[in-house]
Amino acid sequence: MNAHSLQIAITTGEPAGVGPELTVQALAHGLGEPAAQPRWPGVHFVVLGDRGLLEERAARVGIDLQPLLASGAVGIEHHPLGRPAQAGTLDPANGRYVLDLLDTAIDGALDGRFAALVTAPLQKSTINDAGVPFTGHTEYLAERTGTPRVVMMLAGSGEHPLRVALATTHLPLKDVSAALTIDGLVETLTIIDRDLRASFGREAPAILVTGLNPHAGENGYLGREEIDVISPALERVRAAGIDARGPYPADTLFQPRYLRDADCVLAMFHDQGLPVLKYATFGEGINVTLGLPIVRTSVDHGTALDLAGTGRADCGSLIAAIDAAVSMARHRSHCA
Known part of the structure; x- marks a missing residue:
């Protein structure tokens, strides 16, 4: 990790949705085998989520997490679920878990730990059903960063x-x-x-x-x-x-x-x-x-509950979001 110049957070979003599996799929695709040329050289990714959930979803889509973690380019920062998650089934007990991931990423970007954050999709209803008023990623980021x-x-x-x-x-x-x-x-x-x-x-x-x-x-x-x-x-x-x-x-x-x-x-x-x-x-x-004081990119789709855990969801948008976050972070570092 010390050899990497940029550290980027990825929030895995709604645990019942496709975010956890798309995250491991995108990183596996972008980083490739150890002998291959990585897509994002000089970047260390911190995946925010429940480690057991990520391991379970990775296994479902045929991805071995160990080579990714052994590469030194990816680390998992474990945040425990409120309750074990089932693919495709929303649970308000995990609403605050989703916000915890986002808060950690925002705080890390504000204090300079992360050069950017990439957000997998979340489900607004899960957070609201957990008793937390929430209108969306964009509005929450503005409020948390004090951006008018x-x-x-x-x-x-x-x-x-x-x-x-x-x-x-x-x-x-x-x-x-x-x-x-x-x-x-x-x-x-x-x-x-x-x-x-x-x-x-x-x-x-x-x-x-x-x-x-x-x-x-x-x-x-x-x-x-x-x-x-x-x-x-x-x-x-x-x-x-x-x-x-x-x-x-x-x-x-x-x-x-x-x-x-x-x-x-x-x-x-x-x-x-x-x-x-x-x-x-x-x-x-x-x-x-x-308009934010931090770099934030995301996918152009939702949680796709019907595809969660099936391996049929396409990680192309998340790969593009990571590409953009890396590029934007590098541009900002050059302008600083």
Whole structure:
């Protein structure tokens, strides 16, 4: 471990879901046999979870944990389950266990022990049923780190990935317009620009911004949010040196000729931008929380209770999330 320059935490998430097995599958795939070239040289992974659970799920999917642990690139930090977990069966007794993993990872990232954290999916209902109010990973990370505004961004993988950030996240559609403000959009675009520079190595990020209404409001005939809110916000950030363009009609923006030179698209609401991204990248996409003082990446899917313990779940998204966490941590260390 001493020879490794970066230490990254992986929280294994809901114990009844696919998180534990995907974690061991992703690490086994990425680190390979001892003679193979590892995917993440110079990185030590700390897997947070119940050791017995990880061993049991690894055996179910045909993975021997011992070579991984013997490699020195992976360690398990044991956190005991509240009650033995059954694949596919939720148990509120393990709600606080899931939060314990997340708290440990967040605290470790804040105090510098971890350069990044990667989160496997959790089940919100398990935590709420355990008596802890919980709305999601993103909101919890913001609260625990004291961050007033965070931005959810989903991204594909590869040399020129599609990245889509959201101005609003989990809101009813009827509430989206009222949630959009000039100041809020300015803060969101500032966060996107800053993190694309610091964590993704983009020297002059280009951000394409959608309108809210069909045809971007069609000069006010289909709504005035573009005129009264979005355009003034774009003028303010452009005056501050941010390359934010738009607002563009969302139904025509997601074309290769427009996206070719873009580093990110900012969509106004969840189902405006994410269906396109998930169609293009599902299974290899990732979720990144921008605006935090720490690096956090995650998968683009849920707990998949019906697949837990079967070996049929695809670890591609978790591998991509680890790739991104390693890359972002390295960019940040170079900028520090």
